[in-house]
Amino acid sequence: GNSVTQMEGPVTLSEEAFLTINCTYTATGYPSLFWYVQYPGEGLQLLLKATKADDKGSNKGFEATYRKETTSFHLEKGSVQVSDSAVYFCALTSNTGNQFYFGTGTSLTVIP
């Protein structure tokens, strides 16, 4: 079946620290992989995505590389800001269906 496992939170970092949020997946077929971000009181917004192996998605300084050999899609940012404080969700959708499968979310707090 399809599933996503992401690292437990909460994560607290100082401003300008390096961020990694781990995400691994199990999927049938050839999945597309996504990172969504949810700011307090809002819905989920697409942060970045990758649709095939070795693709790198990037946006707002965040990056993630689709690694088929390790079934991973880890989110990284070189220097976090207070405004990056949010909950981050890893997700996949398989080419065998239209449904999304979400991880449980990782809460990030960045302190000045």
Add this chain to the structure above:
Amino acid sequence: DAEITQSPRHKITETGRQVTLACHQTWNHNNMFWYRQDLGHGLRLIHYSYGVQDTNKGEVSDGYSVSRSNTEDLPLTLESAASSQTSVYFCASSGSSQETQYFGPGTRLLVL
């Protein structure tokens, strides 16, 4: 600009009452989804639709129903509200398989 809206944004109701949450999208997307978000569970799929007159049960469909009479709307009905249905509800839509899902701002429901 295309968008997806939900109403109401906040709702308080009593146990046993019927409640309907609205979701409207102007993306002209075929696929629409309802999720609930609870602490410790991430996002869980309630119902989804791949087009007009099509509806399908998700992971946590008991006590909920949907109908799809046009492309733009997928209302979610709680037949007889229970305290366990207190949650934040998100609607989402996507164009086709493996495309990005776009989320509404959410409805916060409290069942007393």
